[in-house]
Amino acid sequence: MWAKSLEMPRRFAAAAALAAIAMTSAAALTASPALAQLKSVEIMAPANPGGGYDQHARAMQQVMQELGLATGVRW
Amino acid sequence: MNVPGAGGTIGLSQFVTGKKRGNGLMITGLGMIGATLINKSPVSLEQATPLARLTGEYQPIIVSAESPLKTMDDLVAKFKADPGSVSWGGFAVGSPDHILYALIVKAVGGDVSKMNYIAAGAGGEMLAAVMGGHITVVTGGYNEFAAQLKEGKLRALAISSPERLPGIEVPTLKEQGVDVELVNWRAVVASGDIKQADLKALDGAMGKMVQSPQWKAIAAERGWVDSYLPAKDFAGFLQDEQTRIKSVLDELGLLK
Numbered sequence: 001m002w003a004k005s006l007e008m009p010r011r012f013a014a015a016a017a018l019a020a021i022a023m024t025s026a027a028a029l030t031a032s033p034a035l036a037q038l039k040s041v042e043i044m045a046p047a048n049p050g051g052g053y054d055q056h057a058r059a060m061q062q063v064m065q066e067l068g069l070a071t072g073v074r075w
Numbered sequence: 076m077n078v079p080g081a082g083g084t085i086g087l088s089q090f091v092t093g094k095k096r097g098n099g100l101m102i103t104g105l106g107m108i109g110a111t112l113i114n115k116s117p118v119s120l121e122q123a124t125p126l127a128r129l130t131g132e133y134q135p136i137i138v139s140a141e142s143p144l145k146t147m148d149d150l151v152a153k154f155k156a157d158p159g160s161v162s163w164g165g166f167a168v169g170s171p172d173h174i175l176y177a178l179i180v181k182a183v184g185g186d187v188s189k190m191n192y193i194a195a196g197a198g199g200e201m202l203a204a205v206m207g208g209h210i211t212v213v214t215g216g217y218n219e220f221a222a223q224l225k226e227g228k229l230r231a232l233a234i235s236s237p238e239r240l241p242g243i244e245v246p247t248l249k250e251q252g253v254d255v256e257l258v259n260w261r262a263v264v265a266s267g268d269i270k271q272a273d274l275k276a277l278d279g280a281m282g283k284m285v286q287s288p289q290w291k292a293i294a295a296e297r298g299w300v301d302s303y304l305p306a307k308d309f310a311g312f313l314q315d316e317q318t319r320i321k322s323v324l325d326e327l328g329l330l331k
Contacts, residue, residue: 038098038273038276038277038280039098040098041098041099041100041277042076042098042099042100043076043100043101043102043263044076044077044078044086044089044090044099044100044101044102045076045077045078045086045101045102046078046079046080046083046084046085046086046087046090046101046102046103046107047077047078047079047083047086047166048077048079048196048200049077050199050219051166051215051216051219052104052132052215052216052219052259052261053083053102053103053104053261054077054102055216055218055297056102056129056130056261056263057077057102059290059293059294059297060100060102060263060284062289062293063284063287063289063290063293064280064284066287066289067283067284067287067289069280069283069284070098070280074076075076
């Protein structure tokens with residue numbers, strides 16, 4: 001159980017960071033509509049949280065959001 | 076979205092048969108090839124569209140800090156004295172973890188069929204099992220164990236890289252006389268019926284993503300080696316890799 005409790009604060013932090021990023025990337029998109037090539041993207045990790053698939057899905061979501069590579073990136 | 080089960084094949088099945096919603100993507104990797112072959116899965120990665128290979132990761136062989144095992148020699152001696160006394164924990168049957176152990180046992184002249192492999196899940200589940208002494212060894216991506224290694228709760232006997240990794244004081248399997256290397260690649264696929272224009276846009280987006288400082292910072296922190304291949308090259312790699320893994324699993328007797 002401790003592993004989960006360790007993970008929670010990170011997830012909350014990530015959610016907060018994403019909320020902030022969502023706002024900045026929306027602004028970035030208005031500024032440069034050429035980047036808005038993709039509609040919403042949904043990323044699936046075929047495993048439980050904590051492993052490599054999950055970490056890659058989260059990393060992709062975070063960076064795609066930050067770079068404004070899609071109008072919405074869900075994971 | 077997390078869809079766990081059967082080494083990723085439950086997620087794969089849902090991904091290739093489910094209702095498509097926008098640009099659905101799925102993370103995949105070396106492990107999914109083994110899992111679909113071993114589980115004789117009715118769905119395969121070929122039903123998805125290759126988008127990009129992203130990273131490679133080397134794997135440490137991990138024991139609890141309280142374990143009497145200090146080196147690969149210790150582990151091999153224990154296995155040879157009593158194969159059943161070593162439980163080898165990993166993600167799933169046919170996963171890179173399973174393949175790595177089987178390659179090690181084969182390399183030291185042991186009997187792969189006597190290996191007591193335990194599908195211990197991913198992340199926290201596996202950590203709890205090895206730290207509680209329920210499993211002899213575990214493996215996975217280095218970063219999954221990095222915090223506990225630093226705190227001295229776990230010990231790495233070896234790592235599957237060809238040479239020692241910068242900043243990681245863990246001897247390779249090779250320098251301990253076990254002639255095995257393994258890199259677990261991870262990648263992303265799109266749905267099988269994706270439109271060419273969407274694939275092209277996603278392909279471009281992946282190229283931008285892997286070159287960004289944000290992505291590089293995460294990769295460095297996680298110990299992921301850059302192994303980016305764009306859609307076209309990744310498709311070719313994937314085909315070769317299916318053949319290679321099938322023959323490795325066959326040779327190791329894991330497809331019986």
